[in-house]
Structures are given as C-alpha cells and as structure tokens.
Amino acid sequence: MQIHFRHAAAAVALLLGLAGAAQAEQKELLNVSYDVARDVFKDYNPRFITAWKAKTGETLQVKQSHGGSSKQVRAVADGLEADVVTMNQPTDVSFLADKGLVAKDWNKKFPNDASPYTSTMIFIVRKGNPKGIKDWPDLIRDGVTVTIPHPKNTGNGRNTYLAAWGWALRQPGGNDKTAAAYVGAFLRHVPAFAPAGRDATTNFIQRGQGDVLITFESEAELIAREFGHGGFDVVYPSQSLLTEFPVAVVDKVVDKHGTRKEAQAYLEYLWSKDGQENAAQNYLRPHDPEVFKKYADHFPPIKTFTVAEVFGSWEKAFTTHFKDGGSFDQIYQVK
Amino acid sequence: MTNSRKHRVLPGFGLSLGFALVYLSLLVLLPLAGLVAHGVHMSFADFWATATTPRTLASYRVTFGCALLAALVNAFFGLIVAWVLVRYDFPGKRFIDALVDLPFALPTAVAGITLTTLYANTGWVGSLLVPLGIQIAFKPAGIVVALIFIGIPFVVRTVQPVIEDIEQEIEEAAATLGATRWQTFRRVLFPALAPALLTGFTLAFSRAIGEYGSVIFIAGNMPMVSEITPLMIISKLEQYDTQGAIVLALVMLVISFVLLLAINLLQWYAANRHTQRHSERKPA
Numbered sequence: 001m002q003i004h005f006r007h008a009a010a011a012v013a014l015l016l017g018l019a020g021a022a023q024a025e026q027k028e029l030l031n032v033s034y035d036v037a038r039d040v041f042k043d044y045n046p047r048f049i050t051a052w053k054a055k056t057g058e059t060l061q062v063k064q065s066h067g068g069s070s071k072q073v074r075a076v077a078d079g080l081e082a083d084v085v086t087m088n089q090p091t092d093v094s095f096l097a098d099k100g101l102v103a104k105d106w107n108k109k110f111p112n113d114a115s116p117y118t119s120t121m122i123f124i125v126r127k128g129n130p131k132g133i134k135d136w137p138d139l140i141r142d143g144v145t146v147t148i149p150h151p152k153n154t155g156n157g158r159n160t161y162l163a164a165w166g167w168a169l170r171q172p173g174g175n176d177k178t179a180a181a182y183v184g185a186f187l188r189h190v191p192a193f194a195p196a197g198r199d200a201t202t203n204f205i206q207r208g209q210g211d212v213l214i215t216f217e218s219e220a221e222l223i224a225r226e227f228g229h230g231g232f233d234v235v236y237p238s239q240s241l242l243t244e245f246p247v248a249v250v251d252k253v254v255d256k257h258g259t260r261k262e263a264q265a266y267l268e269y270l271w272s273k274d275g276q277e278n279a280a281q282n283y284l285r286p287h288d289p290e291v292f293k294k295y296a297d298h299f300p301p302i303k304t305f306t307v308a309e310v311f312g313s314w315e316k317a318f319t320t321h322f323k324d325g326g327s328f329d330q331i332y333q334v335k
Numbered sequence: 336m337t338n339s340r341k342h343r344v345l346p347g348f349g350l351s352l353g354f355a356l357v358y359l360s361l362l363v364l365l366p367l368a369g370l371v372a373h374g375v376h377m378s379f380a381d382f383w384a385t386a387t388t389p390r391t392l393a394s395y396r397v398t399f400g401c402a403l404l405a406a407l408v409n410a411f412f413g414l415i416v417a418w419v420l421v422r423y424d425f426p427g428k429r430f431i432d433a434l435v436d437l438p439f440a441l442p443t444a445v446a447g448i449t450l451t452t453l454y455a456n457t458g459w460v461g462s463l464l465v466p467l468g469i470q471i472a473f474k475p476a477g478i479v480v481a482l483i484f485i486g487i488p489f490v491v492r493t494v495q496p497v498i499e500d501i502e503q504e505i506e507e508a509a510a511t512l513g514a515t516r517w518q519t520f521r522r523v524l525f526p527a528l529a530p531a532l533l534t535g536f537t538l539a540f541s542r543a544i545g546e547y548g549s550v551i552f553i554a555g556n557m558p559m560v561s562e563i564t565p566l567m568i569i570s571k572l573e574q575y576d577t578q579g580a581i582v583l584a585l586v587m588l589v590i591s592f593v594l595l596l597a598i599n600l601l602q603w604y605a606a607n608r609h610t611q612r613h614s615e616r617k618p619a
Contacts, residue, residue, distance in 0.1 A: 070573045095575050150556055153566075153573045192473035192555030195566075199552060202448075207455035209473070323574060324388060332558035333389040 027262055028061040030253075032082035034069035034092075034155065036197065036219065037245075040282045041086070047278055048269045052262070060262055068196060069155045076101065076250065083254050083263040086247045089155045090115075090307075090314040093246045106248040113308075115244035116270035117279035117286050120304050121163040123235040124204065124213040124220055131211045135237045136167045139212060140185040147210035148190055149200040152322050156197035160214045161328065162317055163241035166310040170239060184331045205231060216243060217299070221283040242304035245284070367588070375581055385582045390558050391567055398564040399590065401475060402543035405482030410536040413490025414528070420491070421498040435491045438484055443548030450481055451553040473555030478563065481549040486539030493535035494528060501527055533602045537595060544591055 033041060045062040052060050065072065065080070073092040076082045077099045085102070087093055090113075096102040107114045125133050131144055139146050151157040161183065168174055168182035190210075194200035197215065204213035205227050213232075215223075220234045247267045254260040269275045276286035280295035292299065311317035321327045375382055385391075420432055438446065452458050454472035456465040461472055471477050501524060509519040547565040555561040564587055571580035 068573075070575070074572065074575075091575075150570075153570045191557075192561075193557060195551040195556060203451075203455070206457075207452060207472075208457035209455060318574075324385075324571075324576070324579065329388070329390060329558070 026059055026061060027257075027259055028063060029083040029259060029262055029266055030063045030065065030081060031084050031086055031266070032065045032072050032076055032080060033086040034072060034088045035066055036216075036222070037086060037088070038064070038066050039222065040279065040284065043282065044270070044275065044278045047274050048266055051269060051272075051274060052265060058262075062266070070095075081253045081257070082250050083257060083259050084247065084249055084267055086245065086267075088243070088245050089158065090244060090246045091318050092155075093248050094315060096248070096250065101250050101252045102248045103251060107246065109249070110247065110267060111271060112287050113244060114246045114248060116247060116267075116275065117245060117284040118304075119216045119218045119243045119245070119284055120240045120302055121160055121214055121243065122217045122220060122240065122302075123237060124215060124223065124232050125235050126211060127231055127233060129233050129235065133212055133235055136164060136182075136186075139164075140182070140189055144189055144212065145210045146186070146190045147200050147204040147213045148193065148215075149197050150193040150195060151187075152328050154196055156200070156215060157193070158318075158322060159216070159241055159243050161321065162307060162311065163214075165321070165327075166241055166305050166307075167237070167239050169310060170305065180327060180331070183327070187331055217285070218283040221298075236300050236302045239303045239305065242306045244306070370581060370584060370588070373577075373581060375578065375585070377578060377582075382582055385579050386586045390562065391564070391583065393559040394562045394564045394567045395586075395590070397475060397478065397561060398544060398587075399594075401478040401482055401563075402540055402546075405479050405486055405543050406536050406540035408479070408483050409486045409490045409539045410532055413487055413535060413539075414494055414532060416487070417491045417494040417498055421495060422503075435488050437488075438486075439488050443485060443546065444552070446484055447481055447549035447552035450477070450484060450549065454480065454553065472553055473561070475554075475561050477553035477555065478550050478561060481553050482543040482546060485546055485549055486543050489538035489542060490532070490535035493538065494531050497528055497531040530602055530606045533598065533605060537598045537602070540598075541591060541595060544587070 031041060031045075041062075041064055045064070049060050049062060052058060065075075065082070067075075069088050069092050072080075073085065073087065073095050076085060076096060085093060085096065090107065093102060093106055093114075097104050097106055103109060110116070123133060123139075125131065131141075132138065133144070138144065148160045149157040151161040164186050165179045165183050168179040169176070171178070192203070192209065194203050197219070200213060201215065201219065201223055203209040205223065212235075223232070247270065249260065249263045249267060251260075254263045270279070271287070273288065273291060276288040276291040277294075280286045280291050280298060283298050285299055286292050286295070307314050307317050311320070319326065377385075416435065420428065420435075451472050454461045454464070454477060456462060456470075456472070458472070464471060471480055505523060506519055509523045514522065545565065547563070547569070550563055551566055554563060554566070556566060564583060568580045568583045568587075571577070571583065
C-alpha cells in the first residue's frame with residue numbers, strides 16, 4: 001500500500017514538475033530525501049534560495065519529498081524525477097549508481113565522501129537513568145530491554161546493529177566471533193523491532209517499551225522538541241558509529257531538466273558556513289571546525305568509528321550482515 | 336456456450352460478459368500477470384531456496400496461522416453480532432450497526448497504532464493484562480488482535496442479510512415440531528447460515544493474509560516469531576532484492592489461491608448438500 005502511495009506521489013510530483021516547467025523560466029529542484037530529514041531541509045532550502053538569488057539573480061524553487069530511505073531511492077529508480085538525493089545510507093545512493101542514474105564515483109564528487117555532516121548512534125534512557133546504563137555492555141545485563149527499529153529493514157536499525165558490532169570488534173581481543181556473540185546477546189534484549197525509526201521512538205517514549213532507545217544523536221533533540229526533556233536522559237557510550245548522510249546529483253534527471261548547475265550548487269552549499277550552521281542547529285555534526293566549535297554544546301565528545309574503518313565499506317557491511325543469510329539471519333536462524 | 340444461446344429476459348448478455356471479463360482482466364489479472372512477467376530470473380533451485388529459508392517458513396506459519404485464528408474468532412463472534420443486530424431491538428442499535436463498518440474505513444495504520452497504544456504495557460488494556468502475565472502487544476497475539484479488528488465487518492456484513500431472510504416463523508415451526516433450541520439451531524438455522532458464514536470467513540481470512548499496515552506496528556516483528564510474510568517482502572525490497580520479493584509474493588499468491596479454492600469448493604459442497612437435503616427431504 002505504501003508502495004502504491006509512493007508511486008502516486010511520484011506521479012503527482014511528476015505532474016507538478018511538468019506544470020512548473022511549462023510555466024517557464026523559474027527553475028525548480030526536487031530533493032528526494034529520507035524521512036526524518038524534513039526539519040533539516042525545511043530550514044536549509046530558504047537559506048540556499050536566498051544565497052543563490054544573491055549570487056545569480058535566479059529565483060529557484062526547491063521541492064522536497066520525504067519517506068523511508070530505501071523506498072525513496074526505489075521511487076527515483078522507477079522514474080521519480082529527483083534532481084538531487086539526500087539520503088541516510090550510502091547503499092541507497094550506490095543503488096542509484098548501479099541503475100546508472102548517479103555517477104559511479106558519486107562519493108568522490110563532494111568532500112567527506114559526499115556526506116556534508118554526520119551523526120552518531122547514542123542511547124536514550126529513562127529520566128535519572130534508573131538502570132544505570134553507561135555503555136554497550138550494560139545493554140546485555142539481566143533485566144535490561146532495548147528498543148530499536150528493525151535492523152534489516154531500516155537505516156536507523158542497520159546503523160545501530162553496525163554500531164554494536166563495531167564496538168564489540170574494537171574491544172581488546174575483539175574479533176568477528178566475539179562481536180557476533182555480543183550482538184546476539186544484545187538482540188536477545190530487544191523484545192520487539194519497530195517497523196521504522198520513528199515508531200521505535202514512539203514505542204519508547206509513549207508506550208513505555210524498553211529501558212534504552214538507540215537512535216541518532218540528531219534524533220534525540222527532535223524527540224526533546226516533540227516530547228519535552230522531562231522524560232528521558234541522553235547517554236553517550238564510550239564509542240559509537242559515525243553515521244553518514246550521503247548526497248548526490250541525479251545525472252540523468254538534471255541533464256533532462258537542465259538543472260545541473262543549480263543541483264550542484266544546492267549540494268555544494270551544504271558545505272558552506274551557512275549550510276554547516278544549519279546542520280549544527282539541527283544537531284547534525286558539521287565538518288567545519290569553526291561551526292563545530294560554535295555549537296560544541298550540541299555535540300558532547302564521543303569516540304567514533306566509520307563503517308569504512310571497521311567493515312571496509314558499506315557494501316561489504318551490507319552483504320556480510322543484512323543480506324539474506326547474513327549475520328543477522330544467522331543469529332535468529334541457528335536455534 | 337449453449338447458455339448464451341438461451342433466451343434471456345435482459346438483453347446484452349454478450350456485452351456485459353465481455354465487459355466483466357475485460358474489467359476483471361485489467362483490474363486483477365493484469366497486475367498479477369505483471370508480477371509473473373516481471374519475472375523470476377532464477378533457477379528453480381534458487382527460487383526454492385529463497386522461498387524456504389527458515390525465516391521465511393516461520394513467516395508463512397505466522398501469517399497463515401494468525402489469519403486462520405483471527406478468521407475463526409471472527410466467524411464465531413461475527414455470527415453472534417450479526418444475529419443480535421438483526422433479531423433484537425435495543426437502544427443504540429443503529430449506532431452499533433454503523434460501528435461495524437468502521438474497520439473497513441479506518442486506515443489500517445491508524446488501527447495498528449491505536450491497538451498498539453492500547454495493548455502496550457502502558458495502555459488501557461495492556462496495563463491490566465501485563466501484570467497478569469498476558470502480553471499482547473509485540474507478540475503474535477497482537478497480530479491476531481489486529482487481524483480480528485480488520486476482519487470482523489466481513490463476517491457480520493455477509494451473514495446479516497441471510498439472517499434477515501430467515502423468518503422467525505421457521506424457528507417457531509421447528510419448536511412446534513418438538514425441536515429443542517439446540518436442534519433448531521443445529522438443523523434449521525445453521526445449514527441456512529453456513530454458506531454465508533463460510534463466505535464471511537473466507538473474506539476475513541484472505542483480508543488477513545494480505546494485511547500489512549495494521550500488523551507491523553503491533554507485531555514486534557521478531558524473526559522466527561512474529562514476522563509476517565508481507566514484512567519479509569518489504570524486507571527484501573529494503574535490500575533492493577526485487578527478485579526475492581517477487582518469489583515471496585508468488586508463494587503467497589499460490590498458497591492463498593489454493594486455500595481459497597479449497598474453501599470455495601467446501602462452500603459449493605455445503606450449499607449443494609443443503610439444497611439437496613431440502614429437495615429430497617431425507618431425514619438426516
């Protein structure tokens with residue numbers, strides 16, 4: 001049903017796009033993005049439009065489409081005419097590269113592996129931290145339950161899974177066996193997988209599910225805005241996964257629309273001071289050291305590792321862990 | 336073909352038959368054909384391997400098991416609800432009657448989220464049941480609850496008109512002939528109701544097999560325990576594995592078709608037997 005909806009949305013977006021093109025000179029970009037990026041780009045688009053107007057005198061319109069990350073790229077592959085994609089998993093952009101819509105070396109087209117900002121996976125616990133959760137080992141103590149979205153089906157869940165695996169791997173004497181053992185124990189403390197990131201949050205905050213919610217650092221602030229700081233505390237584990245938010249120009253579409261210049265500038269501007277400030281204000285870690293310093297109180301220090309460092313690449317991590325028969329399936333099927 | 340040569344009261348048989356066939360083809364067969372044609376580009380061994388991984392097998396059990404259970408519950412309680420709505424007058428009857436259709440209209444995600452909130456251990460129902468050790472949300476039981484919710488109108492709405500057609504005098508006649516209440520139900524009412532009840536059951540069952548929106552919120556989605564097959568299909572798509580998704584879709588399609596065919600045969604048999612008995616007036 002959701003998929004149908006996407007197709008309908010794609011069709012509507014297409015029609016809107018056509019109508020816009022027919023209207024004339026005013027150029028328009030469609031940014032197809034993941035679900036929780038709404039707030040970031042709601043703030044970012046006006047900033048870019050103003051800057052672009054000041055620089056070129058051109059009035060630009062930016063339309064947004066949000067939804068589950070993998071569903072969004074499937075819609076783009078099926079014909080949703082996105083000028084740019086801004087995702088939360090590199091595998092999603094690689095999928096488009098495989099389909100020939102995005103350059104094969106898309107992650108070299110922009111600095112920082114084409115991820116303008118980063119985040120990390122942190123713990124959210126009940127107010128006052130009654131179970132005394134401080135780090136990953138605390139999650140597998142008796143009587144502790146953890147709330148996460150489905151590790152196989154959601155970007156949030158995959159990042160959490162890789163964060164847990166990576167932490168275990170980087171312990172003294174850590175290897176694939178110890179990591180698998182830790183993650184297996186960890187998953188036994190997860191009584192239910194939410195269908196998506198936001199549902200995990202709702203289960204934790206509103207339905208009292210679990211002692212710990214694991215999510216993006218940037219999500220913690222959104223949760224606080226939504227539900228107030230009263231109900232929970234944020235805990236930073238000793239180490240966690242640095243999560244990336246890759247962006248790319250969709251070559252096929254911008255060539256057709258004649259919007260390559262604008263699309264490129266739209267994404268480049270994410271690395272400008274203004275763009276980096278926007279990210280920092282939305283609790284996404286900026287690369288710009290000055291901006292980072294300015295908003296240092298948003299970002300408590302935490303040791304992070306990247307997927308490339310620990311798993312080689314996202315593709316490798318994906319194949320080893322989330323493909324059918326991968327480590328996730330093995331944990332549940334060997335019984 | 337001989338049928339179409341017969342004289343009919345209403346004209347346009349050929350036209351309407353053609354229209355019905357084209358319409359059905361466009362609406363039902365075309366998407367199904369697309370599914371098959373989109374193609375399974377893999378060997379049978381791969382197909383079989385994809386269709387029978389332990390996680391997938393468990394998901395068939397969960398999907399069809401929970402759907403069956405929910406449809407049985409709905410058949411039983413739906414019959415009672417329909418009976419009450421037809422045979423008794425009470426204040427608020429119209430209101431209750433309208434309420435029955437609500438699960439038809441409600442977006443399934445809303446149903447799922449509401450039920451989850453209700454049955455989670457902080458919810459109204461959950462907070463009463465969990466201390467007793469009865470956990471419904473995030474367990475297979477939750478799936479059944481969601482499927483009962485979305486399936487109930489199918490049974491009520493198919494059985495209701497049939498009950499309306501059974502005249503109360505028939506029950507009275509049975510009573511004057513010395514039938515006990517149970518006998519009246521068992522031998523007089525139930526045979527008349529059975530075909531409709533079976534239809535309602537089938538509708539509720541097939542609806543439950545395909546249900547996704549309401550289930551995923553309350554299911555818990557644990558591999559081997561509470562993952563439904565539609566979720567496995569979504570999971571394949573999330574892995575960009577369209578082929579695998581098609582395999583599971585085809586398997587579901589085949590199992591559903593076989594089950595529905597079996598139920599339809601059963602229904603045909605039940606209806607035949609019922610009319611036969613009536614015409615032959617054989618003492619059973």
